[in-house]
Amino acid sequence: MARYELVKRSVALITLTNPPVNALSSAVRHAMAKSMEQALNDPKVTAVVICGENGRFCGGADIREFAGPLRGPPLVPLLDAIEAGEKPVVAAIEGVALGGGFELALVCHYCIAHFKARLGLPEVTLGILPAAGGTQRLPRLIGIPAALELITTGRHISAQEALKLGIVDQVTEQNACEVAVEFALRAVAKPLSSRRVSMLTTPCPPDLDALLEVVTMEVKKKARGVMAPLACIQAVRAAATMPYSKGIKRESELMATLFNSGQARALQYCFFAQRTAGKWTLPSGAQWNNSKPREIRSAAIIGLGTMGRGIVVSLARVGISVIAVESEKKLLETGKQMVIGMLERDAKRRGVSASLNLLKFTLSLQDLKDVDLVIEAVFEDMALKKRVFQELSKVCRPATLLCTNTSGLDVDALAGVTDRPHLVVGMHFFSPAHVMKLLEVVCGPRSSSETIATAMSLGKRMGKVSVAVGNCPGFVGNRMLKPYMDQATFLLEEGATPEQIDKALEDFGFAMGVFRMSDLAGLDVGWRIRKESGLTGPDVDPKNPPRRRHGRRYCPIPDMVCEQGRFGQKTGRGWYMYDKPGGTNAKPDPLIQNLLEMYRSRYAIQPRNISDQEIIERCLFALANEGFRILEDGIAARPEDIDVIYLFGYGFPRHRGGPMFYASMVGLERVLERLEHYHQAHPDVPHLEPSPLLKKLVACGSPSVQTWREHIKTMHSHL
Numbered sequence: 274m275a276r277y278e279l280v281k282r283s284v285a286l287i288t289l290t291n292p293p294v295n296a297l298s299s300a301v302r303h304a305m306a307k308s309m310e311q312a313l314n315d316p317k318v319t320a321v322v323i324c325g326e327n328g329r330f331c332g333g334a335d336i337r338e339f340a341g342p343l344r345g346p347p348l349v350p351l352l353d354a355i356e357a358g359e360k361p362v363v364a365a366i367e368g369v370a371l372g373g374g375f376e377l378a379l380v381c382h383y384c385i386a387h388f389k390a391r392l393g394l395p396e397v398t399l400g401i402l403p404a405a406g407g408t409q410r411l412p413r414l415i416g417i418p419a420a421l422e423l424i425t426t427g428r429h430i431s432a433q434e435a436l437k438l439g440i441v442d443q444v445t446e447q448n449a450c451e452v453a454v455e456f457a458l459r460a461v462a463k464p465l466s467s468r469r470v471s472m473l474t475t476p477c478p479p480d481l482d483a484l485l486e487v488v489t490m491e492v493k494k495k496a497r498g499v500m501a502p503l504a505c506i507q508a509v510r511a512a513a514t515m516p517y518s519k520g521i522k523r524e525s526e527l528m529a530t531l532f533n534s535g536q537a538r539a540l541q542y543c544f545f546a547q548r549t550a551g552k553w554t555l556p557s558g559a560q561w562n563n564s565k566p567r568e569i570r571s572a573a574i575i576g577l578g579t580m581g582r583g584i585v586v587s588l589a590r591v592g593i594s595v596i597a598v599e600s601e602k603k604l605l606e607t608g609k610q611m612v613i614g615m616l617e618r619d620a621k622r623r624g625v626s627a628s629l630n631l632l633k634f635t636l637s638l639q640d641l642k643d644v645d646l647v648i649e650a651v652f653e654d655m656a657l658k659k660r661v662f663q664e665l666s667k668v669c670r671p672a673t674l675l676c677t678n679t680s681g682l683d684v685d686a687l688a689g690v691t692d693r694p695h696l697v698v699g700m701h702f703f704s705p706a707h708v709m710k711l712l713e714v715v716c717g718p719r720s721s722s723e724t725i726a727t728a729m730s731l732g733k734r735m736g737k738v739s740v741a742v743g744n745c746p747g748f749v750g751n752r753m754l755k756p757y758m759d760q761a762t763f764l765l766e767e768g769a770t771p772e773q774i775d776k777a778l779e780d781f782g783f784a785m786g787v788f789r790m791s792d793l794a795g796l797d798v799g800w801r802i803r804k805e806s807g808l809t810g811p812d813v814d815p816k817n818p819p820r821r822r823h824g825r826r827y828c829p830i831p832d833m834v835c836e837q838g839r840f841g842q843k844t845g846r847g848w849y850m851y852d853k854p855g856g857t858n859a860k861p862d863p864l865i866q867n868l869l870e871m872y873r874s875r876y877a878i879q880p881r882n883i884s885d886q887e888i889i890e891r892c893l894f895a896l897a898n899e900g901f902r903i904l905e906d907g908i909a910a911r912p913e914d915i916d917v918i919y920l921f922g923y924g925f926p927r928h929r930g931g932p933m934f935y936a937s938m939v940g941l942e943r944v945l946e947r948l949e950h951y952h953q954a955h956p957d958v959p960h961l962e963p964s965p966l967l968k969k970l971v972a973c974g975s976p977s978v979q980t981w982r983e984h985i986k987t988m989h990s991h992l
């Protein structure tokens with residue numbers, strides 16, 4: 274857990290050895306305490322260097338240990354002892370120094386960082402604060418404004434930025450450990466008092482209160498209802514106003530308020546869920562660690578609409594040659610100009626040169642004959658997509674992977690028109706595709722494990738969080754969205770307003786409520802799909818009573834909004850009104866209010882007062898209920914996959930953990946009871962009927978979300 278060696282006859286080299294990230298587990302803390310004691314007591318030792326095995330200094334506390342009782346020596350006294358020691362201690366930072374790892378570096382009297390190293394205090398992203406002196410030492414070292422920014426955002430910084438801020442003493446391109454040993458030898462006998470950061474006085478700006486107020490406002494705006502960043506601000510205030518001995522107590526009190534909170538549990542769950550999601554498994558036994566992805570050097574994108582353009586940018590910026598195809602010259606030229614602009618802006622922001630030489634634009638599918646992989650991103654129309662796939666089947670070499678960016682159509686039906694169904698897979702990007710991190714990899718029943726592995730690995734290469742899902746209408750994300758949005762529109766019928774529903778959802782933590790989000794995405798797409806499926810428009814079966822389709826409740830208000838040409842932000846009118854087409858400042862529109870009143874009076878609906886609690890329960894429990902069905906159907910392998918999809922694709926607040934984790938936090942029994950209640954009140958809404966899996970989990974005593982998988986006995990997985 275920590276290796277102790279004597280090097281250069283007088284330097285104690287302590288190496289943390291806890292792969293993969295040398296986390297400060299109880300065993301590591303114990304070994305470190307012993308090693309430090311040995312180094313400080315051995316008269317041969319004149320200096321100490323601390324480093325991490327395998328080119329990684331330290332990834333911080335062992336997050337897995339947070340779930341249990343604290344074992345082993347606490348970190349704060351250990352770090353205080355290192356700082357107070359009479360022998361110079363040098364941190365040799367390679368890879369990462371994060372959280373407790375960064376706090377360890379802060380107590381070392383000197384820091385040497387490899388030029389590729391990254392440092393940061395990401396505790397806030399786990400719902401806690403840097404409680405091993407980080408909130409007290411960092412402001413003393415780099416000042417309040419810079420420390421506040423790093424602590425409240427959890428941002429990682431480069432070694433170069435750490436040098437500029439005065440956190441590290443030297444950045445090297447050589448082996449940081451060897452450089453640190455030489456540095457340590459030179460530091461022997463130099464006075465250490467000025468190197469003990471806890472002894473420094475925090476440089477305090479004259480307008481401290483005003484600064485803290487501004488940061489508090491920013492944090493509240495960015496992360497509504499999130500506790501940890503506010504606690505971080507209070508801890509930093511203590512660093513400015515109290516001596517270290519008192520500040521560290523305040524830090525510990527604030528940590529106690531966060532440590533066992535639901536938010537901390539949710540955020541730590543998200544950390545592991547994100548990592549679990551990449552570990553896909555098929556019933557055949559093929560999985561992430563036994564299926565080799567193909568190397569992708571070249572790709573083609575068909576369709577240069579919003580999605581296609583974003584996908585081209587995502588591929589080109591990781592060094593993949595891309596051929597972009599459009600059907601008309603004008604569309605091709607417009608798409609080309611937009612892609613080039615996007616890539617240039619992206620490159621400027623990242624301080625690199627734009628990889629324009631990797632791009633080719635063409636009107637001919639014949640140009641795709643040699644590419645490794647094609648992603649079709651044409652209009653959401655099955656007949657059109659089938660034509661494209663048939664054509665690709667003829668044009669591309671037999672080994673080319675054929676992928677579709679459909680957001681909900683049958684991937685297997687597309688595979689069926691090709692000569693290589695095993696090489697067909699869905700790659701469902703989210704708009705804008707070069708920004709959004711989520712990728713649903715849709716596994717058809719005939720997709721080979723190599724094909725899935727390749728799509729998952731390509732997603733990772735593009736910086737996406739890829740989740741393997743089964744093939745059904747809407748896959749996971751969009752399938753779950755329907756009951757959620759249905760509830761929102763039913764609530765409108767019953768007496769709520771778009772702004773009331775949005776406010777309840779935004780207070781819950783969503784960046785945007787359902788109606789503001791729909792206005793942003795555009796209302797016409799859903800309207801067209803509803804018309805095509807005969808739910809509205811001339812093809813509606815006249816035998817349907819009003820407000821019912823296929824024997825279920827149906828709300829036609831979204832169709833009525835579209836019939837007025839209100840398609841959302843792009844037309845300047847939607848559920849809200851905007852200053853101009855394309856405007857983003859949403860204001861409640863009296864015309865929508867009138868429409869709702871007329872609608873309710875036409876159908877003799879007596880509007881009632883609807884509480885925020887009912888809004889949250891009906892929208893979110895219906896969402897989770899569909900998630901349980903998705904698990905039963907084998908469309909998602911684990912609740913973590915569903916949660917990751919909602920966190921990264923649909924703006925579900927991270928501090929709530931995702932819809933499935935949220936349901937588990939509320940209590941499955943309570944969710945079941947509320948769904949039963951609402952289903953009784955609305956028996957014509959099947960989505961409110963509790964799913965068999967939810968009932969089964971409650972009958973099994975509501976086990977923790979991480980163990981649900983053991984209770985899902987899916988007859989046939991669709992993965």
Ligand SMILES: CC/C=C/CC(=O)SCCNC(=O)CCNC(=O)[C@H](O)C(C)(C)COP(=O)(O)OP(=O)(O)OC[C@H]1O[C@@H](n2cnc3c(N)ncnc32)[C@H](O)[C@@H]1OP(=O)(O)O
Binds near residue numbers: 294335372
């Ligand atoms: C009182 C003292 C309090 C201190 C507070 C803290 O220190 S809180 C912890 C702060 N540290 C972090 O938040 C860092 C979390 N880790 C990361 O950001 C990344 O893992 C990494 C270190 C940047 C490495 O990224 P990379 O992409 O290379 O690897 P993975 O993310 O896939 O991780 C590999 C496996 O390691 C597990 N893991 C990572 N960090 C920790 C950790 N701190 N504790 C426990 N486990 C950790 C991760 O879950 C992966 O595990 P697998 O089983 O392989 O999925």
